[in-house]
Amino acid sequence: MADTISAVLPLKISGRHYSENLNRCDLLFGTMRHFGLVPLLAEVLIIVPGDEREVIAHHAEAWSDFPIRIVAEDGFLDVFRQYAAMHQVRPWHRQQIIKLFSATLVSTPFFLTLDPDVMALRHFGYSDLVQDGRALLEPESRHVHPDWWQASARLLGLEPALDRPGMSVTPAILARSVCVALTERLEAKHGRAWYRVLLENYAINWTEYTLYYLVAESSGLLDQLHRVPADGAPRLLSPYQVWTKADLDRTRLAALYNTPQRDFFCVIQSNAGVGSAEIAALLAPHVPIALRPAVSVAGRRGDRLRELGGAAIRKVIGRLRRS
Numbered sequence: 001m002a003d004t005i006s007a008v009l010p011l012k013i014s015g016r017h018y019s020e021n022l023n024r025c026d027l028l029f030g031t032m033r034h035f036g037l038v039p040l041l042a043e044v045l046i047i048v049p050g051d052e053r054e055v056i057a058h059h060a061e062a063w064s065d066f067p068i069r070i071v072a073e074d075g076f077l078d079v080f081r082q083y084a085a086m087h088q089v090r091p092w093h094r095q096q097i098i099k100l101f102s103a104t105l106v107s108t109p110f111f112l113t114l115d116p117d118v119m120a121l122r123h124f125g126y127s128d129l130v131q132d133g134r135a136l137l138e139p140e141s142r143h144v145h146p147d148w149w150q151a152s153a154r155l156l157g158l159e160p161a162l163d164r165p166g167m168s169v170t171p172a173i174l175a176r177s178v179c180v181a182l183t184e185r186l187e188a189k190h191g192r193a194w195y196r197v198l199l200e201n202y203a204i205n206w207t208e209y210t211l212y213y214l215v216a217e218s219s220g221l222l223d224q225l226h227r228v229p230a231d232g233a234p235r236l237l238s239p240y241q242v243w244t245k246a247d248l249d250r251t252r253l254a255a256l257y258n259t260p261q262r263d264f265f266c267v268i269q270s271n272a273g274v275g276s277a278e279i280a281a282l283l284a285p286h287v288p289i290a291l292r293p294a295v296s297v298a299g300r301r302g303d304r305l306r307e308l309g310g311a312a313i314r315k316v317i318g319r320l321r322r323s
Helices: 021-034 050-063 078-082 091-104 146-156 176-190 194-200 208-219 250-258 276-283 303-322
Strands: 005-010 041-048 068-072 110-113 118-120 134-136 139-141 165-167 172-175 265-267
Touching: 005 091, 021 050, 021 118, 021 276, 041 050, 041 091, 050 068, 078 194, 091 110, 091 176, 091 194, 091 208, 134 172, 146 176, 146 208, 165 208, 172 176, 172 208, 176 194, 176 208, 250 276
Parallel strands: 005 041, 005 110, 041 068
Antiparallel strands: 110 172, 118 265, 139 165
């Protein structure tokens, strides 16, 4: 256990944006298997909606060489049911709360956060991630998403300090102790459970990592528990990532696997215009991955209208609260 790390993967397969998530997980686990990362993992917690657990567990049999534990979110965050209006519990915020709550479930001092659109790029070990008790952190300027930092700082009663360094998004390595400090600060400031504070502030763009970083920084835990990569050193995230269709360059994407890589992971956003089958075909000469037939849970009729309506309501509420 001393040289292993827990991993946390929130997973949802129903809805307009999630129908390919099981096959994207085939890519995630397939690349991790190819690069020999199974021994690195103490456990992989896959956090799922209760009504999707059976389907996901059946598909996850293809990843049985990993130490997977499937956990129904209803078992520890049944509070989601209390925020059921179309403008509440944004899926984006839901998975962020799950990642923070997972600090109470994992067995190791640090844990690796994953999403279905993440893929491994090379072999690495625990000492590549954690050195002298300090976990690798992927830096990112706060000016990339200033509204995230401002919203999180407001909830915490801290300054956003946009001129200071920040951190990037998933994959990330989080310390359980910082997550505990974060939840305690939110509860002390607002006088109620931390996850209710976050759920009730659905109209603003707080994020789990901006909240985490601000608390780590303000408490003195940032330098104690994290380190940023030196120039030229391996990073958590490859410089080439695909977040939008405009980012997609199939030659560059293939090059992530046909040439040796310095960095550990890449991200290919699920709505960037390249499907899991096409990714698997690009990787096939270098990283053979079998996409298992996956049950697709179709979105409900009117999902698009509900999303747009919910977004409009949140926008109005956000403006009213800022005025």
